[in-house]
Amino acid sequence: MTAGAFSEWRKLPVSLSELCINTTLRCGQSFRWHHVPDTEEWRCVLHGRLLSLKQDHNYLYYRTYISPKPIPSIRPNPVSPEANSAASNDDDYTLSLIKHYLNLSSNLTDLYTYWSSQDPNFKKKAPKFTGIRILRQDAWEALVSFICSSNNNISRISQMVEKLCLHYGPAIASIDGRAYHDFPSPEALTGKDVESRLRGLGFGYRAKYIYRTAVMVATEKEEGWLDSLRNPECPAFGGKSAPAGEMFPEGRQGYRETHEKLLSLQGVGPKVADCVCLMGLGWGESVPVDTHVWQIAQRDYKFGKGSHKSLTKATYDAVGNHFRKLWGKEAGWAHSVLFTADLRSFSDRLVASKTVKVKMDVDVDVKDEEDNDGTKIETSVTTSTVALKRPASVDGVKVEPLDDEWKENVTSTAVIQASQTTTSRRMSKRLRSR
Missing domain, CATH: 1.10.340.30 (Hypothetical protein; domain 2)
Known part of the structure; x- marks a missing residue:
């Protein structure tokens, strides 16, 4: 060429x-x-x-x-x-x-403002995902x-x-x-x-x-x-x-x-x-509903109960109609923002940067030791158990059928308990032998 x-x-x-x-x-x-x-x-x-x-x-x-x-x-x-x-x-x-x-x-800023005024969930997610156009x-x-x-x-x-x-x-x-x-x-x-x-x-x-x-x-x-x-x-x-x-x-x-x-x-x-x-x-009003969007509808919009327990044709239509009523004739644009917010490749944007308070149960053992010059050294060993947050692979929400895209992109969080032990050696007192 x-x-x-x-x-x-x-x-x-x-x-x-x-x-x-x-x-x-x-x-x-x-x-x-x-x-x-x-x-x-x-x-x-x-x-x-x-x-x-x-x-x-x-x-x-x-x-x-x-x-x-x-x-x-x-x-x-x-x-x-x-x-x-x-x-x-x-x-x-x-x-x-x-x-x-x-x-x-289209003026996307105006559209985001409108969707945010109609939907608290969109308002929560949108600031991290501005500028998404169809x-x-x-x-x-x-x-x-x-x-x-x-x-x-x-x-x-x-x-x-x-x-x-x-x-x-x-x-x-x-x-x-x-x-x-x-x-x-x-x-x-x-x-x-x-x-x-x-x-x-x-x-x-x-x-x-x-x-x-x-x-x-x-x-x-x-x-x-x-x-x-x-x-x-x-x-x-x-x-x-x-x-x-x-x-x-x-x-x-x-x-x-x-x-x-x-x-x-x-x-x-x-x-x-x-x-x-x-x-x-x-x-613009078209709302594609796959298992991924169905999971969003269940988790954030209370679908998955009564006659909409599984993603049937009737449920598919109901989800689309719900979002069209909520977001208007560009519902598909708003849907794409939430779809993107749920993709694993963008999950880092949803990680909050904040100080986390950690509750620690502390046990302290104090020992007296004597060094070569007759000075006693007080040593403490501290053991703590900390509750940590870790990502979990699935949140237990039933979706059907489960396709590859869902398996790749699903993310959720769960709290697990982990034991963390810290040992420190410090000189807290110097006691002159008599």
Whole structure:
């Protein structure tokens, strides 16, 4: 591959309370962003170009990798005259793409304030998790990524998506020994050997779902079918927004119809459909309920009793409706904040920095010893038993079914008793022998 180079850094005024990329890009929304520790950059290929982002308290910095030969987008969407005009200036196009992808049009501070006023639990957790936005991703990428999420965790999903891109996506750049590919189109995943190759790459039963869904989208659905399911308030890149209808506890009519249509695809159940609705199609009221979110509903919102003892279809709908009533038409955004707060990879943010009083039961034994000059030395041995706090692996809450993501991320605390013995030797008195 012919070498290229990065453009100069440009910056966009964005505070950490409005966007925190270190949280947003690794909380289980998108699975292709690569973190470069040496420079604290995040890199990903979007619309045929490699983008690089980094951030400080006041600015979002961005740049693109410039290839010697321009590489067109693998799935060009119909774009507005405004987007075509921006495309004539590469810097303007990149800025428009970043603003679109990061969904920067909403005032996140105002949304956090509203959710906090409605929900004491959100108010308690939110200060440690500001700046979490729902990305406006490509619908096809979101669909395939969340088919991979079935009984899986974030790390393994990321590995699968990386393999898909490396084996089936267009190569865009190679930097420091790492290859960057765009996401494969539906057509690229319709070959006769795709399913068997994906199984060989470790996709398991998901290989069949990905292949069959690619065939349906590429050959059985009309062109642009997925994007036609988008929330009109959140169009694809380059499109114009339109009203999306009246909001109800169960969501807007367009959301409910979209959710139902997605269920017709291979490997798409209610949770995967909601993930695609929220993160790929812009339906902000969508609340994906997996075993992890179900545990949050039980622990913090008193679900799990009466007719909602297990995560049935009725309970799934009840949890979503409860959160929509509580948080409004962007309930999925608020849900993602609490979901992130419960991930093990972010658990250090919830550790309070405070002085802890420790109750000690002390036994002191005093002995008299005599040294060579006839001086008596009084020695004390102190033994103490201390109550310590230790993390526990599970809190006893029943969830079903228990998937890998739950096993990886569940955290709770429990108090255990530990015995701690301290021995000290000190000279408390010097007694002259007579």
